[in-house]
Amino acid sequence: MSKQNVKSNSELFSMTYGALVVQLLDDFESDDEVNSQLDKIGYNIGLRIVDDFLSKNPSVGKCFDMKEIAAVLALKMYMGFTATVTDWSPAADEFSLVFDGNPLAEFVELPQEKHGNLQYSQALCGAIRGALEMVHFEVKGTDNEIRVRLIKKLDDHLPATED
C-alpha cells in the first residue's frame, strides 16, 4: 500500500545534492545562473512535496497567520533538523529560519575565491517557496539563514495565476 516514511541516511542526500551542485557549476557559466537553477529545482520539488507533507500531517490545517506558517515550517519531517524562528519584522510578515547546522552542506567547504556568489542551499528556499505557493501564499526566501517574507496571499478560489 502507500509507502511509509522511509528513513534514509542524510549523508546520501547530502552527497547527492553536492553532486547536483557540482554538475550545475560545470554546466553553467556563472554562479547566478546556478543559483536560479537550484531555486527552480527546489521550487518544482516544493510543488509536489507539499501534498506529501499535508497527507501525512492531517492536523496541519489552513494557515491564516504568518506565525502559523512559521510553526509549520519548523517541523523537522524531511531534513531531520529543527529550525528556530527568529527576527520577526514589526509588521509580522517576515521571519528567519535558523537551522542547527545546514543539513545540505554537512561536508561542504565553498571555495570562496571561485564561487563567491554561490548560494549553496538555494534549493531549500525554492522548495519552501513552491510548497507555500501550492497552499496560496507567495513568499521569498534567500540562502544562509533563510529569510521568509510574505509577498501576498493568493486567491483561494482561483488557480494560482503564476502557474
Added chain:
Amino acid sequence: MTVYYTFIINRAGGLIYEYDCCPRAPDVEISFNYPIDLKLEMIDNRPTVVFGEKNGVQVGYVVIECNGCPLAPGGRIDSADDDSLAKTKSTKLLDYLADEANYPVLLKFWRPTLSTNEKIILSSMFHSFYAISAQLSPVPNSGGIQVLESTTYRLQCFQALTGNKFLAVGDPTCPPLDQLLHKLHELYSDYALKNPFYSLDMPIRCDLFDQAVQQLVERFEKSGVLLV
C-alpha cells in the same frame, strides 16, 4: 460496502483520475409482439426507454440490438434488401418498430454507463457547485460540499489545501468514506507526485498508482476500516 467511483479533480476543475468499479447490470433481451408496450424515443442519438417497465428494463435503458444484430450508430438497422442483390437498406429502429409486419421482434436493452466525456463534464460541474456552496454559506469561512447524499448513493469530497479534490461515490450504507479519501491523498502524493515524469494537473496515467488505488478500494470494501 460498495464503492462505485473514485475521482481526483485538479484545481481548475479538470478530471485527472477516475477509478470506476460500478457493478454492471446485465443486458436484458425481450421478445415483443405488436404493439410494443415500452415507449421509445431518440435521446442523445440512442433509442431510449422513456416510459414503461418490463423484465427489469426501466426508463433510461437503451436498445443496442434488434433480432440479434447490433444497431448502427444513431439507432439504425442495417439490413440487406431481398429484391436487390448488393443494396443495403438502413432503417431507423423507431420506424421499423412502427410496422406490424416486422413483429415479433427481439430487442436487447443495456443500462447506460458514464462515458469518459460524461465524467469529465460532471467533474467540472461539481467543481462549480463546490465553489458556489462555499459562497452561499450563511456562516463565514465555510468550506464546500463534503457529503452529498441521495437514496441510491453517497458522494464524499475531500479538498486538500493544495486545491485538489478527492471524491468517492459509494453505497448509502457504506461507512464514512473519509479514511478512503485521505488514503487516496497519500497515494496521490506517493505514486503521482513523486513520479518525475508526471506533470502537475495532468491526467494520471501511472500503473503503480492504478494498482495501489485498486488495492485500497478492495481493502476498504472488505473491512470498511483502513489501518496502516
